[in-house]
Every structure is written in C-alpha cells, then in structure tokens.
Amino acid sequence: MTKTTLNARRLLCPLPVIRTQDKVKHLQTGDQLEVICTDPGVMQDIPAWCRINGHTVLSTQQSDHDYIITLQVGS
Numbered sequence: 088m089t090k091t092t093l094n095a096r097r098l099l100c101p102l103p104v105i106r107t108q109d110k111v112k113h114l115q116t117g118d119q120l121e122v123i124c125t126d127p128g129v130m131q132d133i134p135a136w137c138r139i140n141g142h143t144v145l146s147t148q149q150s151d152h153d154y155i156i157t158l159q160v161g162s
Contacts, residue, residue, distance in 0.1 A: 088115075088117045088118055088119065089114070089115075089118050089119070090118070090119040090120075090121065091110065091114065091118065091119070091120050091121070092120075092121045092122075092123065093106060093107060093110050093120060093121070093122045093123070094123055095107070095122055095123060095124045095126075095129075096123060096124060096125045096153070097125055098124065098125075098126065099126050099128075100126055100128045100129075100132060101132070103122065103124045103126055103129045103132070103133065104129070104132050104133060104136050106122075107120070107122050107133055107136065107158075108136070108140075111140075111142065111158075111160055114160045115160065116160055116161065116162045117159065117160060118159070118160045119145065119157060119158065119159050119160070120157070120158050120159075120160065121155060121156070121157045122155070122156045122157075122158070123153050123154075123155050124153070124154045124155075124156075125152055125153060125154070126154070127154055129154050129156060130147060130149075130154055130156070133156045133158070134147070134156070137158055140161070141161035141162065142158050142159060142160055142161045143158060143159040143161060144156060144157070144158050145157045145158060145159055
C-alpha cells in the first residue's frame, strides 16, 4: 500500500474531483490518496464521487484554508 498526496489547491469545482479521478486511475486497490483543496465544495463532492465509484473516505478535515480528504482506493 502506498500513500500519495494530491495538491488541488486553488482549483474550483469540478476540477478537484477530476484531478482526484485521474490520480486514482494510476493507483492500486488499497492505496491511499490524500487530497488537499481550498474549495469547500469538495467536502461533499469527493465523498459522493467515492460512494459512486467504490472508494472509501478514511478521513476529512479542515486546516486553516485547506480541506483535506483521505481516501482508500477500492477495486
């Protein structure tokens, strides 16, 4: 299992979700991806995308102006 970070700061919807989707395509089942964004909409958008595509949200957090979502890649 590897853990990767995706910097999606200063990108507005739908770009953080699109970048997340593109990054997940290059990861293996069980890998973790930490997505760091500044658009608060990702707190709903990325978990919804994960549910539809079979990935698991491990954590969500807010730090200053960053929204951080850690997900585990599903099969």
